[in-house]
Amino acid sequence: MDLKSNHAAPVLTDPVPINKSRLGIHSSLMPYSGPVAAFSSGLCVTIPRKKPITSVLDDIRSAGWLDAMKSSSPPRKKLSKDLNIEVTSDDDHIYSSWMASVASHVLLSLLKYPSALTSFEQIMNSAKGKRIALFLDYDGTLSPIVDDPERAFMSNAMRAAVQNVAKYFPTAIISGRSRDKVYEFVGLTELYYAGSHGMDIMGPVRPIMTDEDHPNCIRSTDKQGKEVNLFQPASEFLPMIDEVFRSLIENTKEINGAKVENNKFCVSLHYRNVDEKSWPVVAQCVHNILKGYPRLRLTHGRKVLEVRPVIDWNKGKAVEFLLESLGLYGDNVLPIYVGDDRTDEDAFKVLRERNQGFGILVSSVPKESNAFYSLRDTSEVMQFLKQLVKSNNKLAAYK
Numbered sequence: 437m438d439l440k441s442n443h444a445a446p447v448l449t450d451p452v453p454i455n456k457s458r459l460g461i462h463s464s465l466m467p468y469s470g471p472v473a474a475f476s477s478g479l480c481v482t483i484p485r486k487k488p489i490t491s492v493l494d495d496i497r498s499a500g501w502l503d504a505m506k507s508s509s510p511p512r513k514k515l516s517k518d519l520n521i522e523v524t525s526d527d528d529h530i531y532s533s534w535m536a537s538v539a540s541h542v543l544l545s546l547l548k549y550p551s552a553l554t555s556f557e558q559i560m561n562s563a564k565g566k567r568i569a570l571f572l573d574y575d576g577t578l579s580p581i582v583d584d585p586e587r588a589f590m591s592n593a594m595r596a597a598v599q600n601v602a603k604y605f606p607t608a609i610i611s612g613r614s615r616d617k618v619y620e621f622v623g624l625t626e627l628y629y630a631g632s633h634g635m636d637i638m639g640p641v642r643p644i645m646t647d648e649d650h651p652n653c654i655r656s657t658d659k660q661g662k663e664v665n666l667f668q669p670a671s672e673f674l675p676m677i678d679e680v681f682r683s684l685i686e687n688t689k690e691i692n693g694a695k696v697e698n699n700k701f702c703v704s705l706h707y708r709n710v711d712e713k714s715w716p717v718v719a720q721c722v723h724n725i726l727k728g729y730p731r732l733r734l735t736h737g738r739k740v741l742e743v744r745p746v747i748d749w750n751k752g753k754a755v756e757f758l759l760e761s762l763g764l765y766g767d768n769v770l771p772i773y774v775g776d777d778r779t780d781e782d783a784f785k786v787l788r789e790r791n792q793g794f795g796i797l798v799s800s801v802p803k804e805s806n807a808f809y810s811l812r813d814t815s816e817v818m819q820f821l822k823q824l825v826k827s828n829n830k831l832a833a834y835k
């Protein structure tokens with residue numbers, strides 16, 4: 437599949453679980469009509485034996501929150517190793533029908549988002565004569581997903597790979613975390629950092645950028661005392677986010693395993709370690725708080741609910757902003773964005789719409805995405821970064 441045909445491929449995206457009809461699964465094959473059986477960021481497909489909790493929390497259910505939370509983490513029972521499919525039904529017929537549907541979906545997905553490693557040459561061909569700019573997500577891309585968000589350390593090998601690649605290609609990390617936190621984890625000065633899903637960007641000083649274009653862009657200095665541009669489009673929301681952070685801490689203190697993380701311009705409420713029975717309580721708690729803040733909204737991540745300002749800004753806009761501030765204009769630039777999460781889809785989408793560069797989805801199971809290629813996990817991300825350096829050195833040797 438060449439890049440051009442990839443560009444033309446119709447792609448569905450959806451922040452909430454993919455429904456049965458979209459998977460092409462006939463409803464008669466479904467064991468029950470309730471939520472949720474989906475490929476998703478939860479990385480597997482589940483056929484629950486029992487109906488999920490039938491609670492009275494109609495408001496959060498009708499908003500799709502519970503479905504989205506479940507799809508971000510289906511229950512684990514029996515796992516079909518090859519395809520990463522979870523099955524809790526005893527019905528063999530239903531099971532084999534699922535296998536068939538899933539197998540074809542896996543194949544389709546492999547065709548749709550080929551491995552960036554096996555397609556490496558193709559990627560390099562499209563980079564000929566162009567300047568590669570690299571954008572990397574942090575959690576799930578550079579560091580594996582772990583239970584404790586405070587311990588999402590990146591390996592030294594990965595750090596070295598990122599450091600190396602940044603020597604040859606302008607590189608930025610765009611994370612949902614606060615910029616300070618992600619810098620603390622990565623610790624490399626050779627890169628640019630954007631925190632809070634792109635709402636806090638520290639980039640190079642570019643005299644071209646005018647105040648009218650970016651009124652929230654100010655001159656500042658980084659930790660090394662170097663002059664930088666600081667762009668914080670949601671700065672007016674700081675007190676509001678802080679208030680919500682404190683309310684969430686207070687209101688979730690009785691929920692075992694819940695963890696609130698202050699990401700400066702957004703707040704994360706983690707439910708990875710919360711018993712699934714209490715997920716409706718988690719959702720209800722955020723829902724109640726958000727009622728008082730019409731200028732804030734909720735997005736879903738990997739076992740995390742994220743509260744963020746309603747502004748027209750996301751990781752995709754951050755990529756565009758960084759390209760501009762790095763002076764990387766025109767057709768001779770090939771931006772590559774590597775990410776694993778729903779919020780990374782905004783960046784994949786921007787690249788697809790610009791018809792420039794491509795997204796690489798990090799996932800070991802099929803997902804609908806706006807990316808062009810895929811990598812299975814963080815170790816494949818590292819291999820990909822090393823390949824980029826190798827190929828750059830080869831090209832340099834021929835010059």
Ligand SMILES: O=P(O)(O)OC[C@H]1O[C@H](O[C@H]2O[C@H](CO)[C@@H](O)[C@H](O)[C@H]2O)[C@H](O)[C@@H](O)[C@@H]1O
Pocket residue numbers: 573574575576580581582583584585586588610611612613697699704706708737738739740742777779
């Ligand atoms: O944009 P990212 O860099 O991918 O950040 C997204 C969120 O990542 C972190 O949470 C996720 O990773 C944790 C550590 O592996 C895991 O425990 C959690 O369940 C995941 O959702 C981070 O803690 C969040 O604040 C970020 O928004």
